[in-house]
Amino acid sequence: MALPGPQDGQPLLSVENLQTHFRTPDGVNRAVDGVSFHVNAGETLAIVGESGCGKSVTAMSILRLIPEPPGKIAGAIRLNGKNLLECSDREMRQIRGNDISMIFQEPMTSLNPVLTVGRQIGETLRLHQGMSAKQAEDRAVEMLNLVGIPEAKRRVREYPHQLSGGMRQRVMIAIALACNPKLLIADEPTTALDVTIQAQILELMRDLKHRVGAAIVLITHDLGVVAEVAERVVVMYAGKKVEEAAIGPLFRSPRHPYTQGLLGSMPKLGSSLTGHETRLAEIPGLVPSLKAKIPGCVFASRCPHATDLCRAVAPALEEKAPGHVAACHYAPREGAMAA
Amino acid sequence: MFAYVVRRVLATIPVMAVVALFVFSLLYIAPGDPAAVIAGDQATPADVERIRASLGLDRPYLVRFGAWVWDILRGDLGTSIFTNLPVSTMIAQRIEPTLSLMIVTLLLAVSVAVPMGVVAAWKQGTLVDRAVMAFAVLGFSVPVFVVGYLLAYFFALEWDLLPVQGYTPFSRGFWPWLENLILPAIALGTVYIALIARITRATMLEVLQQDYIRTAKAKGVGQRAILFLHALKNAAVPIVTVIGIGIALLIGGAVVTESVFAIPGLGRLTVDAILRRDYPVIQGVVLLFSFVYVLVNLAIDLLYTLFDPRIRY
Numbered sequence: 001m002a003l004p005g006p007q008d009g010q011p012l013l014s015v016e017n018l019q020t021h022f023r024t025p026d027g028v029n030r031a032v033d034g035v036s037f038h039v040n041a042g043e044t045l046a047i048v049g050e051s052g053c054g055k056s057v058t059a060m061s062i063l064r065l066i067p068e069p070p071g072k073i074a075g076a077i078r079l080n081g082k083n084l085l086e087c088s089d090r091e092m093r094q095i096r097g098n099d100i101s102m103i104f105q106e107p108m109t110s111l112n113p114v115l116t117v118g119r120q121i122g123e124t125l126r127l128h129q130g131m132s133a134k135q136a137e138d139r140a141v142e143m144l145n146l147v148g149i150p151e152a153k154r155r156v157r158e159y160p161h162q163l164s165g166g167m168r169q170r171v172m173i174a175i176a177l178a179c180n181p182k183l184l185i186a187d188e189p190t191t192a193l194d195v196t197i198q199a200q201i202l203e204l205m206r207d208l209k210h211r212v213g214a215a216i217v218l219i220t221h222d223l224g225v226v227a228e229v230a231e232r233v234v235v236m237y238a239g240k241k242v243e244e245a246a247i248g249p250l251f252r253s254p255r256h257p258y259t260q261g262l263l264g265s266m267p268k269l270g271s272s273l274t275g276h277e278t279r280l281a282e283i284p285g286l287v288p289s290l291k292a293k294i295p296g297c298v299f300a301s302r303c304p305h306a307t308d309l310c311r312a313v314a315p316a317l318e319e320k321a322p323g324h325v326a327a328c329h330y331a332p333r334e335g336a337m338a339a
Numbered sequence: 340m341f342a343y344v345v346r347r348v349l350a351t352i353p354v355m356a357v358v359a360l361f362v363f364s365l366l367y368i369a370p371g372d373p374a375a376v377i378a379g380d381q382a383t384p385a386d387v388e389r390i391r392a393s394l395g396l397d398r399p400y401l402v403r404f405g406a407w408v409w410d411i412l413r414g415d416l417g418t419s420i421f422t423n424l425p426v427s428t429m430i431a432q433r434i435e436p437t438l439s440l441m442i443v444t445l446l447l448a449v450s451v452a453v454p455m456g457v458v459a460a461w462k463q464g465t466l467v468d469r470a471v472m473a474f475a476v477l478g479f480s481v482p483v484f485v486v487g488y489l490l491a492y493f494f495a496l497e498w499d500l501l502p503v504q505g506y507t508p509f510s511r512g513f514w515p516w517l518e519n520l521i522l523p524a525i526a527l528g529t530v531y532i533a534l535i536a537r538i539t540r541a542t543m544l545e546v547l548q549q550d551y552i553r554t555a556k557a558k559g560v561g562q563r564a565i566l567f568l569h570a571l572k573n574a575a576v577p578i579v580t581v582i583g584i585g586i587a588l589l590i591g592g593a594v595v596t597e598s599v600f601a602i603p604g605l606g607r608l609t610v611d612a613i614l615r616r617d618y619p620v621i622q623g624v625v626l627l628f629s630f631v632y633v634l635v636n637l638a639i640d641l642l643y644t645l646f647d648p649r650i651r652y
Contacts, residue, residue: 065556096559104557109550114572114647124558159648175558 010081011038012215013062013100013183018075020054020061027291031057033239034075039183044209044216046230046247048223048262052287054239055219059187062217063102064092079183098128101176105188107168111160117144118156121175128179143174146211147204166197173204180212187219202228223266227251235259238298239290241317245324255326257303258283297328305330343652344641351633358629359411359622363404366618372396373420373616394420407622416626417619419612426623429608436506437604440527440596441589443520448528448535449582455532456539456578457566460547471536478533483592487526487599494522504601519602527596531585538581542574549573575646583639590628 020032032054039045047055060066061073064084077084079099084092096102101124104110112120121143122136131139137156144152147170160168169189176184186205190198206229209216218230226233226247233250235243235258243256254260261283285302288294296311297303303310309329317327374391375382382390391397395406410417416426459471495503501522507515546552547570555569594606605624612620643650 063557065553093559093561096557098559102557104550104554106550110554112551112555112569112573113649114575115569123560127559161649172554175554 012041012043012080013217014038014076014078015058015062016076016078018058018061018073018077020057020066020071020073023070023072024291030239030290032061033290035234035236035239035241036075037234037241037244039215039217041182042209042213042215043232044218044230046218046220046226046233047236048220048226048233049236050221050287052290053236054290055221055236056187058236059102059185059217059219062185063096063100065102094128097124097176097181098179099181100183100185101179101181102185102187103169103172103176103189105191107165107172107192110172111168113160116157116159117163117171121156121171121178124175124178139178140174143178144171146177146208147171147174148200149174165193166200169193169197169201170204173201173208177208177212177214181214183217184209184214185217185219188221189218190225191220191222198225205229223262235262238287238294240298240327242299242328243324243326244317245321245326249321249324255320255324255331256299256328257305257331258299259326261302340644340652344637347637347640351630351637354633355626355630359408359626360404362622362625362629363407366621367400367403371616373618376616377420411626416623419620420617421615426619429620430605430623430627433603433605433608435508435604436602437593437597437606439506439509439516440520440523440593440602440604441586443517444524444528444531444589445582445586447524448531448585451528452532452535453539453571453578456536457543457571459536459540460543461562461566463544468540471540475533475537478529481529483526483530483595484599486529487523487596490522490526491600504599506602506604519600523596523600523602526599527589527592530592531588534585534588535578535581539574539578542577543570546570546573572646576643576650579639579642579646583635586635587632590632 014036015038016036018032018035019030022029022031035054035058037045037047047058049055057066062077062084064073064087066073073085075085079095084095087095111117118137118140121140122131122133125131125136125139126133140156141152144155149155149167149170155163155167160171163171173189184205189205190201193201202225205216208214216229218225220226230247232246233244234241235250235256237258243250243254243259245255250259251263254263265282283302288298288301294300294314296309296313297306297315300306300310307329313329315327315329317325318331319325320331320333372387372391374387374394374396378387378390388397395403398406407417414427416430418425419429422429455471455474459468462468491503494500502519505519507519509516543566551573552565552569555565560569593604594609596602597604597606598610605627608620609624611617612624640652644652
């Protein structure tokens with residue numbers, strides 16, 4: 001794949017005004033509605049939000065895994081400057097699993113049950129690196145070792161049903177990293193796993209990221225996971241980006257009421273034991289239907305601070321502090337930060 | 340695995356016993372007296388009685404059944420009432436055309452129907468899909484003999500591309516053998532193709548929704564490999580099952596097909612035997628068909644392990 005190399009100051013991936021809409025019998029579903037963000041080489045960007053906010057669709061759109069029709073992807077998705085939306089199917093196939101790879105939420109069902117683990121890892125190598133079956137299997141053993149699966153030589157000939165959920169997710173990671181991708185998209189990689197396994201998988205991803213040098217787009221609803229691994233965060237709500245900031249500022253001084261709500265609804269470990277027990281905050285209501293055009297702020301119906309202005313005029317994304325943008329009429333700018 | 344095969348083969352014994360009892364009883368109950376048929380129109384009741392006694396037909400039901408089973412266990416299927424030839428010899432003479440027809444039909448049907456179903460599922464809702472489904476419905480509803488006569492009329496009589504009827508043994512060469520089987524195989528295979536194509540399409544539609552197909556796409560796997568490796572292997576178990584069940588269709592259809600195309604096979608032998616109440620032949624052929632069907636099903640069960648590693652015996 002003759003992709004242009006990275007140029008100075010140019011992000012690895014830049015998503016510009018991404019719109020992924022689905023035509024349904026009762027109207028157009030605007031799953032992703034004008035989202036822009038970028039990922040620098042080697043960086044970990046988290047995309048967070050509730051179920052149905054469009055974060056998974058965003059991830060699928062980057063690799064163009066959205067079935068078209070009924071889906072339709074508009075905007076631009078540039079990998080080292082090359083717009084993926086203008087690529088042919090053939091070019092896309094050469095990018096998938098090679099330059100950009102993806103791991104999914106459900107390790108139990110994301111592996112093909114009738115093909116050996118080795119074959120599934122080797123397949124990308126044979127496709128993208130022209131390896132022979134033998135070379136691919138040897139490399140698959142190496143990959144299994146790398147992702148911490150013991151007895152890799154034996155495991156490589158096993159089928160997914162012979163592995164536990166955590167092991168299967170390790171295999172998924174092995175598949176994703178086999179071709180040393182520039183970008184790894186991880187869609188809720190730990191959600192379906194036990195807490196202890198979650199920590200192992202996150203540790204593994206962080207470790208491998210340094211070794212392979214891949215950038216990561218981490219899709220999750222779990223702010224604990226975000227705090228653990230991400231460097232920068234995009235908060236999505238109802239198909240739109242509502243806030244973006246580096247990890248520190250976002251957790252310390254969230255600007256958007258939705259982000260504040262998300263952080264407030266995060267349980268603090270041991271808070272009931274230390275005597276500082278606080279009631280877990282919830283965000284009332286549900287994500288609005290993405291089929292209706294919302295004239296004002298998408299979060300207005302659930303926002304405790306919403307005014308008539310919010311319901312009438314959609315707030316633009318504004319830089320509230322250097323590198324910290326939020327879409328809220330009332331979010332304080334730097335210096336005017338209220339507690 | 341080996342123990343399983345042995346168990347399954349042993350399990351065919353009671354199945355065959357039930358089939359034997361059923362076949363025997365059916366002919367016992369059925370109207371029509373072979374002795375009267377042999378004796379002819381001019382015979383006196385005494386003649387008929389004498390013939391009946393010589394055939395052992397005057398003995399009680401259980402005695403006759405016992406004697407028959409005992410003979411079978413010793414490898415003797417009995418002797419035809421009409422030709423006085425051993426039934427096993429008659430079957431041996433007729434088995435090649437029928438076996439050839441079934442094998443050619445099976446290969447033709449599978450190699451046409453599976454890709455048809457796969458493409459229909461891939462192109463779901465398009466013209467291709469609808470054409471396949473229309474063919475499936477049509478193939479199911481048009482009888483074998485109609486298809487057979489139409490094919491014979493156009494391909495053999497009108498366009499003179501293939502022989503009208505008959506059979507050439509394999510020993511006289513591959514092409515002469517195949518040439519005679521093409522039209523019968525298409526006629527016999529139409530229903531079978533419809534059946535397999537439908538189940539392939541339905542199973543593939545389900546499999547293509549699975550997460551691992553999405554994974555394969557995300558890996559950059561091409562469309563053909565996704566369809567024929569990742570998806571079809573997962574869809575194989577129901578498809579193979581239907582192919583196995585369909586063997587019964589082939590056995591039934593072979594009788595008609597052989598009549599239409601004048602193929603001297605087991606089907607013709609069966610029809611003739613029924614018309615003449617030649618019950619040792621009927622019993623022998625039905626028993627053979629049942630045995631083949633039971634074995635085919637065993638083979639199918641063993642094939643499952645080839646496609647799905649989660650199935651172990």
